[in-house]
Amino acid sequence: MISKKLNQWVVAAMLSGWASIASAVGDMPGGPRVNQLNLTEGVTAVARNQYWIHDVLLWVCAIIFVLVFGVMFYSIWAHRKSRGHKPADFHESTAVEIAWTIIPLIIVIGLGVLATGQVVAQKDTSNADVTIKAVGYQWKWGYEYINGEGEGISFLSTLTTPREQIEDKNYGGAGKAKRDANPTYLVEVDNALVVPVNKKVRIVTTANDVIHAWMVPAFGVKSDAIPGFVRDTWFRAEKVGTYRGQCAELCGKAHAFMPIVVEVKSEADYAKWVEGKKKEMAAAMDDPNKEWQLAELQSRGEKVYAANCVACHQATGKGVPGAFPALEGSKIVLGPQDGQIDILLKGKPGSAMASFKHLSDVELAAVTTFTRNAWGNKAEDNITQPKEFAAARGK
Amino acid sequence: MSAVLDHHDGHDDHAHDHPHGWRRWLYATNHKDIGTMYLWFSFTMLIVGGLNALLLRTELFQPGLQIVNPEFFNQLTTMHGLIMVFGAIMPAFVGFANWQVPLMIGCSDMAFARMNNLSFWLLPVAATLLVVSYLVPGGATAAGWTLYAPLSVQMGPGMDLAIFAVHIMGASSIMGSINIVVTILNMRAPGMTLFKMPLFVWTWLITAYLLIAVMPVLAGAITMVLTDRHFGTSFFNAAGGGDPVMYQHIFWFFGHPEVYIMILPAFGIVSEIIPAFARKKLFGYSSMVYATASIAILSFIVWAHHMYTTGMPVTGQLFFMYATMLIAVPTGVKIFNWLATMWRGSMTFETPMLFAIGFIFVFTMGGLTGIVLSVAPLDIQLHDTYYVVAHFHYVLVAGSLFGLFAGTYFWLPKWTGHMYDEKLGQWHFWLSLITFNITFFPMHFLGLAGMPRRYADYPMQFADFNALVTVGAFGFGLSQLVFLWVIIKCIKGGEKAADKPWEGAEGLEWTIPSPAPFHTFETPPTVK
Numbered sequence: 001m002i003s004k005k006l007n008q009w010v011v012a013a014m015l016s017g018w019a020s021i022a023s024a025v026g027d028m029p030g031g032p033r034v035n036q037l038n039l040t041e042g043v044t045a046v047a048r049n050q051y052w053i054h055d056v057l058l059w060v061c062a063i064i065f066v067l068v069f070g071v072m073f074y075s076i077w078a079h080r081k082s083r084g085h086k087p088a089d090f091h092e093s094t095a096v097e098i099a100w101t102i103i104p105l106i107i108v109i110g111l112g113v114l115a116t117g118q119v120v121a122q123k124d125t126s127n128a129d130v131t132i133k134a135v136g137y138q139w140k141w142g143y144e145y146i147n148g149e150g151e152g153i154s155f156l157s158t159l160t161t162p163r164e165q166i167e168d169k170n171y172g173g174a175g176k177a178k179r180d181a182n183p184t185y186l187v188e189v190d191n192a193l194v195v196p197v198n199k200k201v202r203i204v205t206t207a208n209d210v211i212h213a214w215m216v217p218a219f220g221v222k223s224d225a226i227p228g229f230v231r232d233t234w235f236r237a238e239k240v241g242t243y244r245g246q247c248a249e250l251c252g253k254a255h256a257f258m259p260i261v262v263e264v265k266s267e268a269d270y271a272k273w274v275e276g277k278k279k280e281m282a283a284a285m286d287d288p289n290k291e292w293q294l295a296e297l298q299s300r301g302e303k304v305y306a307a308n309c310v311a312c313h314q315a316t317g318k319g320v321p322g323a324f325p326a327l328e329g330s331k332i333v334l335g336p337q338d339g340q341i342d343i344l345l346k347g348k349p350g351s352a353m354a355s356f357k358h359l360s361d362v363e364l365a366a367v368t369t370f371t372r373n374a375w376g377n378k379a380e381d382n383i384t385q386p387k388e389f390a391a392a393r394g395k
Numbered sequence: 396m397s398a399v400l401d402h403h404d405g406h407d408d409h410a411h412d413h414p415h416g417w418r419r420w421l422y423a424t425n426h427k428d429i430g431t432m433y434l435w436f437s438f439t440m441l442i443v444g445g446l447n448a449l450l451l452r453t454e455l456f457q458p459g460l461q462i463v464n465p466e467f468f469n470q471l472t473t474m475h476g477l478i479m480v481f482g483a484i485m486p487a488f489v490g491f492a493n494w495q496v497p498l499m500i501g502c503s504d505m506a507f508a509r510m511n512n513l514s515f516w517l518l519p520v521a522a523t524l525l526v527v528s529y530l531v532p533g534g535a536t537a538a539g540w541t542l543y544a545p546l547s548v549q550m551g552p553g554m555d556l557a558i559f560a561v562h563i564m565g566a567s568s569i570m571g572s573i574n575i576v577v578t579i580l581n582m583r584a585p586g587m588t589l590f591k592m593p594l595f596v597w598t599w600l601i602t603a604y605l606l607i608a609v610m611p612v613l614a615g616a617i618t619m620v621l622t623d624r625h626f627g628t629s630f631f632n633a634a635g636g637g638d639p640v641m642y643q644h645i646f647w648f649f650g651h652p653e654v655y656i657m658i659l660p661a662f663g664i665v666s667e668i669i670p671a672f673a674r675k676k677l678f679g680y681s682s683m684v685y686a687t688a689s690i691a692i693l694s695f696i697v698w699a700h701h702m703y704t705t706g707m708p709v710t711g712q713l714f715f716m717y718a719t720m721l722i723a724v725p726t727g728v729k730i731f732n733w734l735a736t737m738w739r740g741s742m743t744f745e746t747p748m749l750f751a752i753g754f755i756f757v758f759t760m761g762g763l764t765g766i767v768l769s770v771a772p773l774d775i776q777l778h779d780t781y782y783v784v785a786h787f788h789y790v791l792v793a794g795s796l797f798g799l800f801a802g803t804y805f806w807l808p809k810w811t812g813h814m815y816d817e818k819l820g821q822w823h824f825w826l827s828l829i830t831f832n833i834t835f836f837p838m839h840f841l842g843l844a845g846m847p848r849r850y851a852d853y854p855m856q857f858a859d860f861n862a863l864v865t866v867g868a869f870g871f872g873l874s875q876l877v878f879l880w881v882i883i884k885c886i887k888g889g890e891k892a893a894d895k896p897w898e899g900a901e902g903l904e905w906t907i908p909s910p911a912p913f914h915t916f917e918t919p920p921t922v923k
């Protein structure tokens with residue numbers, strides 16, 4: 001383990017007196033430390049094992065490095081023409097060549113043996129206490145508790161760092177001061193994944209559109225989320241706290257903006273959270289048969305739009321020419337409702353428009369209604385009820 | 396007397412005349428002219444790919460988005476990769492093969508001179524498609540140089556242009572490789588048996604076979620992406636019965652041998668240079684050949700080590716981990732052989748030697764991080780982080796590119812007939828070595844701390860190292876202008892180069908005049 005002092009010393013040497021921008025914010029709680037040099041020690045047995053295997057490898061590599069380059073630099077110093085060294089004329093030695101084939105082979109076999117047990121342990125996702133499905137969307141994560149305490153809970157988890165802090169370009173640097181003081185910049189979400197401490201949690205990953213990857217370094221976990229397939233990984237966090245990671249597989253424009261935050265709670269706190277979350281979900285449940293008013297749908301739809309659509313189609317509804325079509329004046333939005341319902345439920349194959357069938361009927365109806373009345377749009381058919389989506393899903 | 400000579404020369408000129416002006420290049424069938432065009436083309440692409448890199452590094456200088464949008468950032472990373480791999484590194488090595496293989500095996504030209512012309516002239520077409528794709532609606536493809544489906548299926552028309560460009564470059568590579576294989580196997584000077592061939596020729600022979608084996612695989616993968624995009628097929632779409640991970644398997648079955656395609660010829664160049672400047676024969680010639688062949692064969696059975704996080708079964712992870720580790724053995728043999736060649740030699744340190752030693756030093760560091768990455772449980776932490784970015788730049792920039800620089804300085808006197816400016820060459824080496832390490836060494840730390848690659852923006856804790864990396868990148872980019880300066884200066888003039896400008900150099904290319912005449916070895920030499 002690299003001591004803090006050594007770390008500071010190495011970093012100071014590398015930056016050679018340069019003012020540190022990073023040290024102004026301090027370490028990220030549950031995330032990377034300022035100018036961290038090594039793997040995180042982590043809070044699971046898996047992460048700790050990775051840490052020491054890496055240490056062993058580092059030592060092996062360091063020894064090889066010193067031996068090989070010791071020989072090379074000695075030779076460069078001693079066997080140079082300017083020192084009058086005359087060339088020898090050997091160019092073969094079967095014994096030496098066998099030796100330097102066999103010795104690396106033995107080292108490599110040693111490393112293989114060292115790692116094998118760990119490969120098996122990391123893949124053993126059996127006997128989980130809690131199973132949670134993590135679904136990658138462009139660009140957020142959705143969590144569904146599918147087994148164990150909390151079964152039935154589901155929610156979306158979206159980045160909460162304000163755009164002012166990110167887009168200096170568009171906000172003239174207005175959020176720069178706040179960013180420079182934000183230790184969780186880009187790695188903070190509205191709804192963190194909550195799990196119990198000391199319980200085996202199995203994460204089943206999949207995706208809605210393209211491949212994403214669910215990564216939390218403190219748990220030693222990274223698993224691709226592949227559309228149409230499920231993969232799984234697991235962790236058993238040993239310390240209560242908040243742990244952070246980010247999406248690790250290129251998934252489009254907001255790849256850097258779909259973080260992962262996991263809150264590890266004590267068993268009692270977890271039970272409390274489950275109870276609270278279930279009540280909250282029940283309260284938020286919409287009455288499926290309710291006939292909605294235009295204004296209600298519009299205001300609800302504006303929120304849905306801001307959370308799901310704005311990244312591509314933009315707040316102005318004008319999209320990004322060439323990349324993402326405008327909704328303002330769009331034939332689909334102004335035309336018969338069926339077209340818009342169809343594209344929302346099924347997406348548009350071969351384009352960035354994914355299916356949004358994971359949203360509820362009310363949310364979809366609301367956002368449809370919103371777009372049909374927003375900006376300059378005045379669709380003839382300007383109100384869509386949730387039951388129309390319910391009917392379309394049945395088809 | 397002079398009239399007789401004139402007549403004789405005139406006759407020769409008539410029989411072997413070649414077009415002048417632009418026709419000389421457009422209709423070129425001479426291996427030296429084509430080699431020169433390959434080298435200038437790849438240098439141009441190096442600059443274009445480098446500008447992409449500098450622009451994206453500028454964005455990453457500070458946290459927050461200051462200059463580019465994330466979607467444009469992704470285009471930059473993608474095009475940087477595609478241009479450097481297919482436009483800079485690969486054509487540069489083909490340029491070396493064109494110039495050097497006939498000179499080193501003592502034949503008059505490449506076997507298929509007109510196909511040689513075609514395989515070069517396809518490249519500017521492909522490069523134009525790639526660069527122009529920035530201008531189409533939606534911009535260039537932003538799916539990463541690996542073009543993973545289904546992200547690549549989502550892209551705009553820029554993706555189609557990239558697919559066509561890669562197809563054309565693949566066709567060019569295949570033709571170039573066939574030419575090289577046929578030339579080496581059929582046109583060696585009398586007496587030059589396979590095991591008397593210079594190592595550079597050996598490494599290219601093996602590389603050419605790798606290219607012929609894997610370029611069609613890549614072509615298949617991207618064609619399937621194309622039909623998924625436009626013709627309703629579902630090769631990589633689960634909803635239609637396809638599998639996105641299948642794309643990765645096919646891609647990396649091409650992609651891993653591709654890594655060795657880009658490094659084996661550099662091994663060959665270094666194996667020519669080290670003995671020349673150590674004034675001592677290459678140690679373990681035949682084990683070098685066998686090691687190169689083993690690396691090439693092993694490269695076909697390790698592809699899925701790029702995919703440890705895709706959820707392979709335990710047995711799959713173990714197989715690919717063991718196979719990958721095995722590659723360390725033949726690679727180690729090569730490094731030990733180079734050291735043994737240097738050992739008790741009589742070394743001098745002109746620029747080619749400096750770059751060759753620099754190559755061994757930094758390439759070995761890339762090899763060591765490769766061993767770390769081969770360990771599957773560790774790769775779970777490091778996959779798709781900056782650690783991987785550091786690793787492959789250590790082997791691709793400090794490996795392939797430094798090898799190319801070494802070879803350029805080594806053979807430049809033969810190509811131009813002038814000695815290059817040694818002082819400037821050494822400046823180029825030291826500036827490149829230092830700025831290279833400032834750029835890529837801190838990336839190891841970023842990766843270990845968990846910073847994912849292909850990120851347009853990052854948490855504050857990564858800010859210092861990113862700033863340092865950007866400064867290093869600009870230094871490295873600017874250092875290459877020194878290289879350009881050296882080359883232009885050397886073409887324009889300089890001390891006249893001897894036929895054999897390096898005391899310890901051996902091989903047929905040093906038996907002909909400098910600069911190499913337009914036609915060489917019309918009567919094959921005899922090798923004892």
